[in-house]
Amino acid sequence: MTHRQQVLILYLANSALDSRVVSWARYDGTGQHEHLPGDSAEPPYASGLAALRDGWRLLQMSQLNPPAPGGEFTVSYQRYEFLFEKWAPVPDGDPAPATGRG
């Protein structure tokens, strides 16, 4: 059976994997679900740890780097990004190629 990658990106409240989710994004390589900007008001998991317990594999987490000199108070991108994946079966062969952006 063919498998495709599903990606989950969680942004957490601090560097701990069990801290609360503040932002999220999902991409589904199987083509079974389309996740769009602004499509949900509640996060899929309460924390990164809850995603692990549901079978998501952690691929990467943000490093803790000291602030750049002069930029100590700058606010910018969300700091605590955690990238997860699952491999999921594709029921009827290859998914249709995605169209459009995102």
Add this chain to the structure above:
Amino acid sequence: MQNTPELLSTREVAQFAARGFLRFDGLVGAEQNERFLHEFAAGLAGPKPAGTPLGECYAPGSSIARLLALPRVQGALHSLLGPGPIFDHHFFHVLDGRPSRPQALHQDSTIDTRTAFDVQLFYYPQEVTQDMGGTRFVPGSHLRLVNEASIARYQNVLGQQHLVCPAGTVLLFHHGLWHGGGHNRSGKRRVLFKLRVQPSVPQHRHWDTSDLGPATLDPQPIFVPGVWDENDVQSILCSSEPWYEDDTKRLEYINRIQLWRYLLGDARADAHYWSTRVENEPRRAGG
């Protein structure tokens, strides 16, 4: 017709500094909304060049000139920008109701390191229902230094708002506020008029400052359990958003205080001591 501008209060300006937007539901009357839509359908005059004084951009009596002359609109723009604002551009965002994808989250223009700020006016001449794809925006995102669509990966942010509003609603955004067009599934056309305006003078104390005083400006006891007045200006400036990281929210307060200092024209102003604390560098006498 000469209208007396309705200036913003200190509390409203503090809310703008803290959250990056102000919202006025149903501000424009039904007749004026209809007239705007009629003029839009008939074809409005092309825009003036960027940099033109705003007061020279729209023919007297036109629906856009009438919008800008409304006491609340005139007063809010004056409060935030001061006299003599400059036209940047306007644009009509039209979602025709055919199947579409929502726009990814973005910050308009490009990296902008100013403390001075532009105001983006959003005017919705029609009622916007949930299925019409009202603007999605993230309160409190305006001071984050990012570059336009680089934030498209943030599909959903805790506390994001989808605009649902009565006809005639006006939003005022700080230029940095993260936003994106929604997903119009209604089959109805949705029209949004957006206008970006710049200041021509320092944006110091152009609002109704009659309520500014020691209670607003002086240091207060902090970290006192059970004491939190949501109407207090310093508390407004130090209120978090649900999506802020535990640590970064304190940096947000410091950045808001920087903006507040600019608005007050007072380099020592503070809120709940967040900036004064980290600026305290005692010097040795005679050293």
